[in-house]
């Protein structure tokens with residue numbers, strides 16, 4: 399395999415978990431009211447190698463809403479459908495340096511969404527999902543993300559409704575995009591679809607499988623299904639490296655040296671190209687909205703497994 403022996407990886411995953419399980423920095427997100435009820439003690443670390451080998455520590459099967467991590471996979475599916483150039487013309491690939499729900503990121507760039515990993519670009523990406531109507535688009539998203547996970551993902555209706563009742567800001571972002579002529583679909587329907595994609599339930603284990611699929615050129619190591627092309631994985635990982643952890647993306651790349659994507663429910667997916675996917679779950683977040691223990695456990699693994707893509711030795 400591309401990683402050290404199974405026993406070595408197994409003990410390093412255990413160590414990444416044990417060393418960080420008592421860290422209690424950060425706060426559970428509560429701007430989506432229901433997320434505030436998450437148990438801050440939960441913590442899971444999962445690694446899935448591209449040959450399908452699995453390493454689990456802690457609460458790896460506990461389900462939580464995927465939130466912004468969905469942005470990475472919907473983007474990949476849309477790139478697969480429309481191609482590199484047409485998507486790039488609609489949605490840029492530069493970091494905004496601003497929080498994920500920033501309206502300034504739209505205003506400062508003539509309404510052109512700067513990247514698909516912040517809400518403006520993610521909502522614009524969701525609008526590009528093929529389908530005659532919102533139901534067909536929803537089916538495309540659920541089926542596509544399920545192919546990445548290797549099992550049928552389900553919607554958390556309570557999370558969906560909690561966010562739908564409080565997402566005035568995302569509705570405003572969609573309205574702004576529309577006013578700049580950068581949204582071809584109905585803005586409220588698009589936000590609704592985006593809110594639903596964020597409420598799909600995953601586990602840390604699922605995230606590791608999804609990450610391993612991106613790590614292996616789009617081939618799901620568990621199901622053997624080719625979900626997207628190697629070119630789409632390459633492009634998606636470049637975008638994650640630049641913007642996967644919002645305004646902390648530079649620090650993440652500096653410390654960890656791998657493309658990753660966080661979500662406000664506490665998940666992080668990290669991809670070691672050609673080697674493995676890493677999935678972590680822990681609800682306490684830093685001020686940018688990234689899981690604190692997840693970042694630390696991933697940093698531990700990246701160092702101990704030698705995964706930093708910029709390191710020559």
Ligand code: GLN
Pocket residue numbers: 465466467498499517561568593596660661662663687
């Ligand atoms: N659904 C959340 C939102 O749009 C996702 C944000 C996140 O995970 N950073 O605000």
